[in-house]
Amino acid sequence: MPPISPRLSRLLSDLGPQRVRLGNDGRSDLAPPCLPTGACLPTGVGAVDHLLRGGFPCGQLCEVTGPISSGRTSLGLSLLARTTQGGECVAIVDCANSFDPRSARAAGVALERVLWIRPPLERKRHQTLRCVERLLETDGFPLVLLDLARISGTAQTHGNRVVPPPAPSASSWLRLARLAAGTGTALVVLSHERMTGSHAYLALEMQSARACFDRDEGNDNAPALLEHLETRAVLVRHRAAPTGAIASLRLGARAA
Amino acid sequence: MNTGRIACLLVPDLPLCAALRADPGLADRPDLEFVVTSGTEGRSQVVAVSPAAAHLGLQVGCSLAHARAVCRSLRVVLASPELERSARQALLDVALSLSPRAVLMQARSGDFAAEAAALADASGVAALFGSEQRFASALGARAETVGLAARVAIASTRSTAHLAARALTHQSQASHTIAVLDCSDETCFLAPLAIDLLDPPDDLAQALTHLGVYHVRDLLRLPRQQLLHRFGPSALELVRRASGNDAEEPLPAPARTGFEESIALEFAIDQLEQLLFALRGALSRLIERLTLRGMALDALEIELLLEGGGRDVRRVAGAAPTRDIRVWLRLVTLALESRPPPAPIEGIAVRTRGCPERSDQLDLFGPSGPDPRALEHTLAALEAWCGTQAVGAPAIANDHRPGAYALQPFALAKARRAEAPPQAAHALVVRALRPPVAAQVRVRGAHPVHLRSAVSSGEILHTAGPWRSTGHWWSQEERYAFDHYDIQTSDGSVLRLCFDWMHDCWFVDAVYD
Numbered sequence: 001m002p003p004i005s006p007r008l009s010r011l012l013s014d015l016g017p018q019r020v021r022l023g024n025d026g027r028s029d030l031a032p033p034c035l036p037t038g039a040c041l042p043t044g045v046g047a048v049d050h051l052l053r054g055g056f057p058c059g060q061l062c063e064v065t066g067p068i069s070s071g072r073t074s075l076g077l078s079l080l081a082r083t084t085q086g087g088e089c090v091a092i093v094d095c096a097n098s099f100d101p102r103s104a105r106a107a108g109v110a111l112e113r114v115l116w117i118r119p120p121l122e123r124k125r126h127q128t129l130r131c132v133e134r135l136l137e138t139d140g141f142p143l144v145l146l147d148l149a150r151i152s153g154t155a156q157t158h159g160n161r162v163v164p165p166p167a168p169s170a171s172s173w174l175r176l177a178r179l180a181a182g183t184g185t186a187l188v189v190l191s192h193e194r195m196t197g198s199h200a201y202l203a204l205e206m207q208s209a210r211a212c213f214d215r216d217e218g219n220d221n222a223p224a225l226l227e228h229l230e231t232r233a234v235l236v237r238h239r240a241a242p243t244g245a246i247a248s249l250r251l252g253a254r255a256a
Numbered sequence: 257m258n259t260g261r262i263a264c265l266l267v268p269d270l271p272l273c274a275a276l277r278a279d280p281g282l283a284d285r286p287d288l289e290f291v292v293t294s295g296t297e298g299r300s301q302v303v304a305v306s307p308a309a310a311h312l313g314l315q316v317g318c319s320l321a322h323a324r325a326v327c328r329s330l331r332v333v334l335a336s337p338e339l340e341r342s343a344r345q346a347l348l349d350v351a352l353s354l355s356p357r358a359v360l361m362q363a364r365s366g367d368f369a370a371e372a373a374a375l376a377d378a379s380g381v382a383a384l385f386g387s388e389q390r391f392a393s394a395l396g397a398r399a400e401t402v403g404l405a406a407r408v409a410i411a412s413t414r415s416t417a418h419l420a421a422r423a424l425t426h427q428s429q430a431s432h433t434i435a436v437l438d439c440s441d442e443t444c445f446l447a448p449l450a451i452d453l454l455d456p457p458d459d460l461a462q463a464l465t466h467l468g469v470y471h472v473r474d475l476l477r478l479p480r481q482q483l484l485h486r487f488g489p490s491a492l493e494l495v496r497r498a499s500g501n502d503a504e505e506p507l508p509a510p511a512r513t514g515f516e517e518s519i520a521l522e523f524a525i526d527q528l529e530q531l532l533f534a535l536r537g538a539l540s541r542l543i544e545r546l547t548l549r550g551m552a553l554d555a556l557e558i559e560l561l562l563e564g565g566g567r568d569v570r571r572v573a574g575a576a577p578t579r580d581i582r583v584w585l586r587l588v589t590l591a592l593e594s595r596p597p598p599a600p601i602e603g604i605a606v607r608t609r610g611c612p613e614r615s616d617q618l619d620l621f622g623p624s625g626p627d628p629r630a631l632e633h634t635l636a637a638l639e640a641w642c643g644t645q646a647v648g649a650p651a652i653a654n655d656h657r658p659g660a661y662a663l664q665p666f667a668l669a670k671a672r673r674a675e676a677p678p679q680a681a682h683a684l685v686v687r688a689l690r691p692p693v694a695a696q697v698r699v700r701g702a703h704p705v706h707l708r709s710a711v712s713s714g715e716i717l718h719t720a721g722p723w724r725s726t727g728h729w730w731s732q733e734e735r736y737a738f739d740h741y742d743i744q745t746s747d748g749s750v751l752r753l754c755f756d757w758m759h760d761c762w763f764v765d766a767v768y769d
Contacts, residue, residue, distance in 0.1 A: 073769035098687040101650035108679030118646040140626025213718040226742040251684035
């Protein structure tokens, strides 16, 4: 690497080592700030909020992944509930058409403040990205939830043709991340596997542990009920914090 | 003493302006020689000439054959009553955009058949615009934005303002397009004008010319009583108009009528792209007029005139009022693709009633949320891309059927007033499977013990249920009876399994996630 000039050295020390990354040719390459400059959106789940240092950061692309029955949707809707309870309007781009209003209402989501978009089956990837971009460009939605999670093994059919779920490209994620940063909107992606790569500010992986079916104590004749789902949230990516931290959650079923 | 002021917007050459509005390519080429004719035969009459064609000596009223003989590269445009009607309405929209009261003058015949005029109330405009001159300039400029080259005159009465605007047209200095007459100047202004500008009946005009009466001042010198006895009431009415003393009704308040733009195609088209190209022009003119009136487009009626005389009328509605032409073109494209016209199309008409632009009262203490206008455009665009039933606010349906839901229009005002339910901490929610996934279930006793489906397969480790739900027993088609189970399979999936009693089948309709 060529030697750094004294003027550049002074500039680097003023900015701090975390904000500037030098390229291979010695020229400074301004990296995105390591710490979010805006507020966070808490999920209402204490363990997760603690793990994320307050919640999902505004103006950043974040990802929540996991298999089915891992609690990713419950976490997403908990975030929706907490945000709408603050009087904010939110948007959800529901690619799988799996949003359940009754369940969301029971979780505390103010449905009137939710803009629910279901992109059409054909040309879904193209329309999905257009919808998300349009929402990010419309200033005033602090949270956009992009639900790309699919149920393993299911396929959406269009006529006799099986339509695979959409998989946006890396350049698309970069564009969405920049749009989110421009308007301060938190773009949270729900998916079954990592999709956003290095463009996500943080990524949570949900791991299902145990479902608890229980019956009333002392009454063997009482029917068993689904009491709760025990799951874990693992921080697999974070730009400003060490990864690997785990939060244990217990998601109750009485609301569903 | 009449203290009111009237502005007259006058377009002297309506067929020409209507043709230029419909085909902006003509307006972009000022050197193009073209004429507007009543037909395509050689004996057809020329009703309007472009400036370049007029420079060659072509005049209104000559035959098409003569015009073609004068200019071999002449382009011929057929006169369109639909376009002229739309241009006339656009003139009224211009007047109403700057004045609370305006009215279109009746179409004339004879020498002034190509003229279109609108009268607008100009009382008190000096307080808003600084002077009547500026008001007149604003009117003229606004008319230019919709493709109408208008003359503007302001006077105390309708007839005087109209005469003054006509006089501007016939003056040798074509650069003067505005005339503002003080009450004291009107008589002096009108005196030297030719009587022909008053558009008298032919017999009266002939008689006056025979008597050597050519100008207004000569007419006003004639004794009224003798004029009445010799030429009848029409002469007296002419004198009143010439002196600016004719009885005038107050300008009416504008009636709430719709907006329409129509176009007759030169040849029948059966290609969607060509149709959309023609529709785009009509839509853009319609939106221009709505913009003048401060209105937005919430629903559109499209009438297609089919070859053979049929009509195809369809209605297109948007999620929210918007003036974004791309959104409406997308909606119209979807409507035409879903149900193509049954025959080639010879004419198009687009209509709307328009709606006032929305304004929402923001909350001083709550979050501001999205800008209402930006949100309207976003909703309209989302609906254009995803369909009318795919964008909105979710709602609980008034139905006990499991999985029932409703979709309501997303309204910002309603969102702000909504009361949020208490948040259930750590709630476990479901992901609905739409449509439900078929399953094969082995039952032992009264409980499912093995599941095979596209969602999950394996032994059922835990079961909760069943919970029976029935309803719509009064309807043969809609009655239902379900037994729901919460299950966990050996692969860890926690599902909602359902047995349909009506169809005797199992399916998975939700996943706990």
